[in-house]
Amino acid sequence: MSEKELGRKWDRCLADGVIKIGTGLGLGIVFSVLFFKRRTWPISLGSGAGLGMAYANCQNDLRAHYLRHRGEKEQEQ
Amino acid sequence: MAARIWPFLKLATKVTIAGGAVYVACDSGLLGSSEQGSEALEKAKAAVPPALEEWMKYFGLETQLPSMPKIEFSPVKSWNSGVRWTISKLSEAPTKTADYSNQGLQYVKDLIK
Numbered sequence: 001m002s003e004k005e006l007g008r009k010w011d012r013c014l015a016d017g018v019i020k021i022g023t024g025l026g027l028g029i030v031f032s033v034l035f036f037k038r039r040t041w042p043i044s045l046g047s048g049a050g051l052g053m054a055y056a057n058c059q060n061d062l063r064a065h066y067l068r069h070r071g072e073k074e075q076e077q
Numbered sequence: 078m079a080a081r082i083w084p085f086l087k088l089a090t091k092v093t094i095a096g097g098a099v100y101v102a103c104d105s106g107l108l109g110s111s112e113q114g115s116e117a118l119e120k121a122k123a124a125v126p127p128a129l130e131e132w133m134k135y136f137g138l139e140t141q142l143p144s145m146p147k148i149e150f151s152p153v154k155s156w157n158s159g160v161r162w163t164i165s166k167l168s169e170a171p172t173k174t175a176d177y178s179n180q181g182l183q184y185v186k187d188l189i190k
Contacts, residue, residue, distance in 0.1 A: 009111075016114035023107045030098045034091040057111050 001065045009061055017054035024050025 001009075028046025036042050106113030 012111040012115050015118045016111040019107055019114045019118055023102050027098060027102060030095055034095050053108065054114075057114075061111050 005065075013054070013058040013061065016057055017051070020050035020054040020057075021047050022050070024048070024053075 024046035025043060026046075028043035031046070032038055032040070032042040102108055106117050
């Protein structure tokens with residue numbers, strides 16, 4: 001992976017993380033206000049789930065480069 | 078009769094609002110892959126100034142908000158230049174230390190003379 005590509009991937013990771021945490025927070029707030037009498041735990045659950053999704057996406061994105069090459073090597077053999 | 082339907086109506090409204098929020102989040106690619114997420118962020122960034130302008134006009138505060146100054150600050154550049162500065166200072170350190178200690182010794186010798 002070239003430096004430029006790696007930098008772009010990290011940028012995408014951070015942007016994606018911000019979006020997912022924000023979305024999780026927003027949905028958590030909506031659910032907390034509507035169904036759970038303004039308790040805190042849906043908000044924490046939502047932002048935590050968003051963080052986890054962002055982490056998984058980032059992991060897949062960074063690993064994808066190496067997985068592709070491994071598949072090609074197996075085909076050559 | 079209205080009193081019996083009211084709780085159901087409330088629940089139905091709440092479910093509609095929550096379901097709508099979840100649908101909007103999933104549909105606009107907010108919960109998808111990284112590319113979709115960064116696309117959505119770019120769209121949001123591009124859509125904020127016109128929306129802000131419209132709101133300002135609506136409230137009659139057209140000239141209130143000063144234009145956002147274009148901030149040319151880049152954390153990456155600052156970090157990189159900081160690293161370069163540190164390493165160059167570290168590489169010069171032995172030579173500079175030798176110079177300063179020689180100067181100090183010379184000064185002391187002059188005093189003793």
